[in-house]
Amino acid sequence: MVSIRKLKIxxxxxxxxxxxxxxxxxxxxxPSTLDKLGWQTQFAQQFNAxxxxxxxxxxxxxxxxxxxxxxxxxxxxxxPPNPDVTVGDWLLVNPASPHSHHLLDRKSxxxxxxxxxxxxxxxxAANIDxxxxxxxxxxxxxxxRLERYIALAFEADVSPVIVLTKLDLCTEPEGYxxxxxxxxxxxxxVALDARGTDPVTGxxxxxxxxxxxxxxxxxxxxSGVGKSTLTNALSGTQDIETQAIREDDAKGRHTTTRxxxxxxxxxxxxxxxxxxxxxxxxxxxxxxxxxxxxxETLASQCRFGDCQHDTxxxxxxxxxxxxxxxxxARVQRWNKLAAENRFNSATLAERKTKDRTLAKxxxxxxxxxxx
Numbered sequence: 001m002v003s004i005r006k007l008k009i010x011x012x013x014x015x016x017x018x019x020x021x022x023x024x025x026x027x028x029x030x031p032s033t034l035d036k037l038g039w040q041t042q043f044a045q046q047f048n049a050x051x052x053x054x055x056x057x058x059x060x061x062x063x064x065x066x067x068x069x070x071x072x073x074x075x076x077x078x079x080p081p082n083p084d085v086t087v088g089d090w091l092l093v094n095p096a097s098p099h100s101h102h103l104l105d106r107k108s109x110x111x112x113x114x115x116x117x118x119x120x121x122x123x124x125a126a127n128i129d130x131x132x133x134x135x136x137x138x139x140x141x142x143x144x145r146l147e148r149y150i151a152l153a154f155e156a157d158v159s160p161v162i163v164l165t166k167l168d169l170c171t172e173p174e175g176y177x178x179x180x181x182x183x184x185x186x187x188x189x190v191a192l193d194a195r196g197t198d199p200v201t202g203x204x205x206x207x208x209x210x211x212x213x214x215x216x217x218x219x220x221x222x223s224g225v226g227k228s229t230l231t232n233a234l235s236g237t238q239d240i241e242t243q244a245i246r247e248d249d250a251k252g253r254h255t256t257t258r259x260x261x262x263x264x265x266x267x268x269x270x271x272x273x274x275x276x277x278x279x280x281x282x283x284x285x286x287x288x289x290x291x292x293x294x295x296e297t298l299a300s301q302c303r304f305g306d307c308q309h310d311t312x313x314x315x316x317x318x319x320x321x322x323x324x325x326x327x328x329a330r331v332q333r334w335n336k337l338a339a340e341n342r343f344n345s346a347t348l349a350e351r352k353t354k355d356r357t358l359a360k361x362x363x364x365x366x367x368x369x370x371x
Contacts, residue, residue: 038216055092061261086123113282130210134221137170155287164191165226194226203233213267223275235264282344292334
């Protein structure tokens, strides 16, 4: 006799959880809810039919204080909060018991050291394919800040793209494009008018290469640079509130108050984020090295392995500065980011060690009490 569990497995249609292969699937298929949310093969490969007889894949589109907003196939609900889950995560959830869920392995994770003095880790977004790092062609433009965002993206295994906005308010944008392009040869630079509607030069056309069906992109950057405006432009609506910058210093006002994933026409998921006033590196050694790969290469040629690139003899970095190959300001930013990352990473490691020691002591005390 066939068990009820096996009947459930046989009855359920699992094909919608498996993205179609375009080489073998010649018929045009209407994207499912999961497709539009960014469902990909690597997530489907993490479970089998037996494991999800009563579970459904859902994506976290918002994180509230009261819980997680999850969306899936015929699922749109709020579940209890979980500090280990962030926007963009994929979960397996039983709608009848949403407090119990399984977090699928991430393909990427953007994180930073949380503001404050306790140096906790803050999860920003998960499973992002492309990070649009947005800056304006005005006083908001800051090379050091862009380098930080790019390092964050590189460390998270996310492809960064610099997007320069307010092109319509700038008389000489070429300088901004040149300076942004000089940061890294691996990072494309796009200049545009976020409010533009031209079919060739508008946001939809200029960002189309990265906003393909099944992809997830995120707009990150300071307040007032046009992140929400760009999200509205891609979605073809004005659903997200926006505000003008302050005229006296070109700084933006906080309009977006939480990270939110939007599904736009065409099947791309777009994450709009609030401006981050503080962006400190932690556990991002690889990302910092990738941004300053030219300096890392020079440093490997120094006479001493522990060279501080200051007054040591045989320093290849100092020689490059002296002959004008490298700007001293770039070296200083590199040293600052690397030192900051070492400090924050060491602090987190020490805290984790203390937490493990405390947990061990508590377990020992409980065992002694039982005896």
